[in-house]
Amino acid sequence: MTEKDKPAGLTADDINHLLEQFEASDWRELDLRVGDTHLFVSKDGQARGIDRGPSATPAPPSAAAASVPEPATAVPPAPAPQTAAGAPDHWVAVKAPNLGTFYRSPKPGAPPYVEEGQTVEADTEVCLIEVMKLFTPVTGGVAGTVRRICVSDGEMVEHDQPLLYIEPA
Amino acid sequence: MPIRRLFVANRGEIALRVVRAAQSLNIETVLGVSAADRDGLGAETADRTVALGPAPAGKSYLDTRLVVHAALATGCDAVHPGYGFLSERAEFAKLCEDEGLIFVGPRPETIDQVGDKLRARELAQRNGVPLVPGSPLLTDANDAADAADELGYPVVMKASAGGGGKGMFVARSRDEIAASFERASNEAQSAFGDGSLYLERYIETARHVEVQILGDGEGGVWHFGERDCSVQRRYQKVVEEAPCAAMPEAVRTKLHAAAVDLAAGVHYRNAGTVEFLYDVDRQDFHFIEVNARIQVEHPVTEMATGRDLVACQLRMAGGEDLGLSQNDICIDGHAIEVRINAEDPSHDFRPSPGRITGWRPPTGEHVRLDSHCTADSLIPPFYDSMIGKLIVYGDDRTQAVQRLQTALDAFEIEGIATNLPLQRFIAAHPDFAANRIDTRWLEQTGLPAFAQDEDS
Numbered sequence: 001m002t003e004k005d006k007p008a009g010l011t012a013d014d015i016n017h018l019l020e021q022f023e024a025s026d027w028r029e030l031d032l033r034v035g036d037t038h039l040f041v042s043k044d045g046q047a048r049g050i051d052r053g054p055s056a057t058p059a060p061p062s063a064a065a066a067s068v069p070e071p072a073t074a075v076p077p078a079p080a081p082q083t084a085a086g087a088p089d090h091w092v093a094v095k096a097p098n099l100g101t102f103y104r105s106p107k108p109g110a111p112p113y114v115e116e117g118q119t120v121e122a123d124t125e126v127c128l129i130e131v132m133k134l135f136t137p138v139t140g141g142v143a144g145t146v147r148r149i150c151v152s153d154g155e156m157v158e159h160d161q162p163l164l165y166i167e168p169a
Numbered sequence: 170m171p172i173r174r175l176f177v178a179n180r181g182e183i184a185l186r187v188v189r190a191a192q193s194l195n196i197e198t199v200l201g202v203s204a205a206d207r208d209g210l211g212a213e214t215a216d217r218t219v220a221l222g223p224a225p226a227g228k229s230y231l232d233t234r235l236v237v238h239a240a241l242a243t244g245c246d247a248v249h250p251g252y253g254f255l256s257e258r259a260e261f262a263k264l265c266e267d268e269g270l271i272f273v274g275p276r277p278e279t280i281d282q283v284g285d286k287l288r289a290r291e292l293a294q295r296n297g298v299p300l301v302p303g304s305p306l307l308t309d310a311n312d313a314a315d316a317a318d319e320l321g322y323p324v325v326m327k328a329s330a331g332g333g334g335k336g337m338f339v340a341r342s343r344d345e346i347a348a349s350f351e352r353a354s355n356e357a358q359s360a361f362g363d364g365s366l367y368l369e370r371y372i373e374t375a376r377h378v379e380v381q382i383l384g385d386g387e388g389g390v391w392h393f394g395e396r397d398c399s400v401q402r403r404y405q406k407v408v409e410e411a412p413c414a415a416m417p418e419a420v421r422t423k424l425h426a427a428a429v430d431l432a433a434g435v436h437y438r439n440a441g442t443v444e445f446l447y448d449v450d451r452q453d454f455h456f457i458e459v460n461a462r463i464q465v466e467h468p469v470t471e472m473a474t475g476r477d478l479v480a481c482q483l484r485m486a487g488g489e490d491l492g493l494s495q496n497d498i499c500i501d502g503h504a505i506e507v508r509i510n511a512e513d514p515s516h517d518f519r520p521s522p523g524r525i526t527g528w529r530p531p532t533g534e535h536v537r538l539d540s541h542c543t544a545d546s547l548i549p550p551f552y553d554s555m556i557g558k559l560i561v562y563g564d565d566r567t568q569a570v571q572r573l574q575t576a577l578d579a580f581e582i583e584g585i586a587t588n589l590p591l592q593r594f595i596a597a598h599p600d601f602a603a604n605r606i607d608t609r610w611l612e613q614t615g616l617p618a619f620a621q622d623e624d625s
Contacts, residue, residue, distance in 0.1 A: 013218070017207075098222035098232075099201075099239050132234040132264075156242040159204055159220040159229070 016161075023087070092142045093162035100129035100136075102151045102163060114146045120166060127163055144168040171487040172196050172247040172271060176240035177215065179251030180230060182557055183465075184211040185541045187249045190479035199243045201236055203229035205549040210541045219243060224551045230254045233261045240270055247271035247486060249479075253553065256462040257284055273486040275438050275461045276386070282435060283459035287329050287367065293456040296434040298427045301446060301455040303369040310350040313368060314343050320370045326350060328357030329365035336360060337404065339371055374607045376447040377401065378413045378454065380428035381470045383481055383493075386438030390429045391493050393470045393478070394500040395421065399606045400595060400615070402518075407588075407611060408595060409466035409506045411473040414566045415604055417452060424454055431459070440467075440482050449607060465508070465558065468539055472504035472562045502562055503569040507577070507596070509540070509557040511548045513586035515623055522550035527583030531576040535562045548585060556587070570602050594619045 022041055029042045087093070096102070104112040104127055114126050125137040126146070140146075148165040151157055174197040177187050188198045188211060200215035205224035212218040219239055222229040229235070231254055240248050248265050250256035256274065263277040274280070283289045290300055304316035306329060317324045317340060326349050328336030336357030338349040350366065358364035381393040397413035398406040416424070428443035442464050444457040467478050476498065484491060512518045528544040540557025542548075548556060561576050563569030577593045595601050595615055 098228065098235055099219055099242075100235075101238075101242065131232075131238045134234060156219075159222045161220075 023089075087148065087162075087165050088167075091147055091165040091167050092140075092144070094126060094138060094140050094164050094166060096129055096157040096159060096161045096163055097136070097138065098129065098131065098159050100131045100157060102153065102155050102157045103128040103130060103135070104149070104153045106137075114140075114149075114164075116146055116149055118146045119169075120144065120146060129157070138163065140164075140166050142166050142168050170246075171489065172273075172483055174199065174243075174245045174247070175273075175483070176201060176236075176243065176245035176248045176270075177211075177251070178230070178236045178240070178248055179254055179256075180206050180211065180541075180552065181555065182539045182541045183251040183463075185214060186539055187251060187479055188215045190477060191249075191483060193477075194480060194483055196483060199240070199245055201230075201239045203551070205551055209546065210543060217243065224549060226254065226551065233258065233264055236261070237264050237268055237270070240265070241268060245270065247273055247483075249273040249483070250462065252462050252465055257460075259284065271486050273439065273482050275384075275441060279435050279437060280461045283441075283461050285329065286327065286331065286458060289458055290456070292434060293431055296430045298431045298443075298456045299454065301369045301372065301457075304367050307350070307366050307368065310347045313350045313366070314346040316368050317346055318343065320368060323371035323373075324368045325371045326353040326366050326368060328353065328361055328363070329367060330361035330363040331357060336366070372446055372448050372455075374449045375399075375609075376413065376415060376449060376606070377406075377444065377457075377608050378416065378424065378447045379442045379444040379460075379464075380425055381464075381467065381478070382428055382432045382437065382441050382443060383478070383485070383491075384432050384437030384439065384441070385485065385490075386436055388433050388436050390432040390437055391495055391498060392425045392429050393474050393476060393498055395424060396466055396469055398466060399608050400601075400611050401608055402611050402616070406466060407508060408592075408601075409469050410566070410569075411469040411504050412500050413447070414503065415449070415606075416447065420447075420452055420454065427454070427456070431456070439485055440478060446608075465555070466506055468537060468558060468560045469504040469506045472537065472560055473500050473502060474498055475501070502564050503566045504560060504562045505566075505569050505573050506558050506560040507573065507592045508555055508588075509559060509580075509582075509592070510554040510588045511556050511585050512554045512588055514588045514591035514619065516586075518588070520550065520554050521586035522548045522554075523585045524548075525556075525582060525584045527581060529579075529581040530557075531559070531579040533572075533576070535572050536560070536576050537562075556582075559592075566604065567602075570596065590623075591616075591619055594622060 031040050120140050121143050122141055123139050126140045127138050128135045129138055144166045146164060147167045151163050175191045177184050177198055177200045184200055191198045198215045200211055200218045201221045202212055202218055203224050221235055221239055248270050255261040257280055259277040259280040262272040262280055265272040293300055302320055307313045323339055323341040326338045336353050338353040340346050340349040353366050354364040376397055376399040378395050378397050380395045382390055384390045395413050396409055396411045398409040400408035431443055440463050442460040445454040446457055447454045471478055511521045513521050525542055525546045528542055530538045537560040542556050561569055561572040563572050573596045577596050580589055
C-alpha cells in the first residue's frame with residue numbers, strides 16, 4: 001500500500017484496517033509509531049491522548065489519529081479514515097458487500113434511503129452499491145436507529161468497508 | 170499512448186511480477202485483491218490496493234464487471250490480467266476496451282478464435298501449421314469409434330472447449346471408445362458447460378514444446394524461442410526449460426516459423442504462446458493450442474533471451490514501437506524453472522494451505538525466484554496452490570541442472586507441506602540429468618520412483 005520510495009509510515013488504509021481490528025479486539029488502548037506516523041487510539045474517555053502528559057485533561061471519547069502523512073503519490077488517496085472511528089461498541093456497521101459506487105438514493109434527485117437519526121427495520125434498504133450500471137440495494141440487517149453515514153454519495157467503496165452505523169433498538 | 174496507471178487483475182506471484190514490471194517503466198499500479206489477499210507482498214508493493222470482494226474468486230477475481238469497475242473507479246487507463254482468472258475471457262477484454270481501458274493482451278476476437286480448440290485447429294491448418302491427425306466434432310460414440318479406426322489406435326478424446334487436461338481420455342482399442350466417450354463428454358460438460366468432443370491420434374513418445382511470441386497486432390510477429398515443458402502431471406506442467414535441448418536445429422527452425430506464421434495469420438497482438446507436441450521418434454511436431462496470455466513459465470524465456478517479456482507487453486500495449494528485429498533476439502545458455510506448490514507429493518498432492526513459518530529461498534546470481542511469499546505468509550485455501558517459481562540459469566543444460574540441484578537443496582520452507590521434495594527428486598534423477606524425458610515420464614517413471622524412494 002505504501003509507495004516504494006516513501007518513508008515508512010501508515011496510509012489511511014492501514015489506519016482504517018488497524019482501527020477495525022482495534023474495534024474488534026478487547027484492547028483498551030493502541031499506541032503505535034511507524035516512521036513519521038504516530039497513532040494513538042483509546043476506547044477510554046479518560047485516555048491521556050497524544051502529546052499530553054499523564055495528568056492532562058480527558059481526551060474526547062473518540063479515537064484520535066494524528067500526523068497522518070498525505071500519501072505522496074498521484075494515485076487518489078483511499079477513502080477518508082472516518083469509518084470506524086469513535087463508533088460505540090454496540091453500533092452495528094453496515095459494510096459494502098463488494099467494491100462499487102455508493103449511492104444514498106434509489107435514483108438521482110430522489111430523497112436518500114435513510115438519514116442519520118432515522119429508525120430502520122432489519123430489511124430496510126439503506127443504500128445502493130453500483131457495479132458497472134448494475135445497482136444492488138443494501139439492507140441494514142438490524143433494526144434500530146441510523147447513527148452515522150460514513151460515505152458520501154457517489155464515492156467508491158471497497159469490499160467490507162463500513163458504509164453506515166446502526167444503533168440496534 | 171503510454172500507460173500511465175495500470176490495474177493489476179490477478180493475485181500471487183504474477184500480480185507482484187506485473188507490479189514490478191510496471192514500476193520499472195514508471196507506470197503507477199493499482200492492485201485489486203480479494204479479502205484473503207489484503208496483506209501480502211503484492212498489496213505492499215503496489216501503489217494502491219483495493220479490496221474487490223470476498224475471498225471466493227467468483228466474487229472477486231473472476232467477476233468481470235467488478236474488476237472493470239474497480240479499474241475505472243481508481244483512474245486506471247490499462248488492465249493487465251496476468252494468467253488464469255480473466256486473462257483469456259474474451260468478454261472481459263471486450264468490456265475493458267468498450268470502457269476505454271487498454272487490455273494488455275490480444276484482441277477479444279483473437280482470444281475467442283484461439284480459445285475454441287476447433288477454430289484454433291482450423292486456423293493452424295489455414296496457415297500451414299501441422300496438426301496431430303484428428304477428427305472433426307464427434308456426434309456420438311459410434312461416430313467416435315469410426316473416426317478412431319481411421320486414425321489408428323491409440324487415440325485421445327478431447328473437449329472442444331477444454332484446457333488443463335480436463336475432458337481428455339485415451340482409448341487404446343475400439344472396445345474402450347464407448348466408455349471413454351461418455352466419461353470425456355460428462356467431464357467436459359461439467360467443467361466447461363460444453364460436452365463437444367473430438368479425437369486425435371495419441372503420440373507415444375512426445376515432448377511438450379511451445380514457442381513464445383509477441384505480435385504488434387498488424388501482422389508483425391517475433392518469436393523468443395521455444396520452451397520444453399515435458400515434465401507434467403495430469404497435464405499440469407511441473408518443470409519448464411528453455412530451450413528444448415533435445416530438438417535438432419533444423420526442426421527448431423521449422424517450429425519457430427510455424428508459430429510465427431500462425432500468429433501472423435490472426436495479426437496477433439501482444440504476448441502469446443503456441444504449443445506443440447514434438448514427436449520424438451518421427452522428429453516431427455504438431456500444433457496443440459494457442460495460449461492467449463503471458464504464461465506461468467515465461468521466466469525461462471526471459472533468462473535465456475535476456476528480455477523482460479512483461480515489460481514488453483506493457484510497452485507494446487502503450488503503443489510503443491519496440492524496434493525489435495528477430496535477429497536481435499538470441500537464445501543464449503539454458504534456463505530451468507520449477508513450480509513450487511503448496512501441496513504434499515507424499516499424500517496424493519493434497520493441497521496444504523496454511524501459514525508459512527520459515528522461508529529461506531536460495532540466492533545467487535544465476536538463481537531467480539518469482540514469489541509473493543515471505544517468512545510469515547498465509548496461503549489461503551481458495552486459489553491455485555502455486556506459491557512460487559524457482560528459476561536457474563546455466564551456460565548449458567548440464568550446468569543449469571547442477572545449479573537447480575544446488576538451489577533446490579538450499580531452499581527451505583517451513584509451516585506447510587510443499588512439493589520441494591519431489592522437485593529435488595526430479596532434479597537429481599538420472600533420466601532428468603540425461604534429458605530422457607517425455608510428457609509421460611513423470612507419471613510413469615518419476616512418481617513411482619519417488620514413492621519408492623520415500624518408502625525406503
